[in-house]
Amino acid sequence: MFPEKIIPPAELARRRTKRNQLNQRCRVIFERIRPELIEQYYNWFIAIEPNSEDYLIDPKLDGVIAKGQERYLSNDVKLAIFRLNETGACGRI
Template identity: 45%
Template sequence: MRPNLIEEDYGWYIAVEPDSGDYFIDANKMMAHQKANDKHLNSIHCVFCLNETGATGRI
């Protein structure tokens, strides 16, 4: 699934709610986060960039 998402939405962000498996994609990191919060208010989710590393920038 990851390769298809990267191909379609490279550089966008994906918020994943692990318990349900729901995911939310948006070009804006905070909007992906907000979409996940809207559906799963009391849940912890992770946000990744849809690219080869899952992150943006360098540390």
């Protein structure tokens, strides 16, 4: 529809790779802290910042997103969101 807005395949691949790398770094942190939190916060959402290893938790997805926006005012900070359950998955497959 808008040819000037089409993202080249190489750029899409670069973004996908960056997203996967972020997810892998955050997954390691998630697996380490999940046992401490899962009993008290089962099925809550957790957003993890991989550089500082800080995390935010909230029972609702909107809540954890709002907390992230409040704490990290910059768009440069990237977080990965998981669910505090057995798999870390946030939705249905």
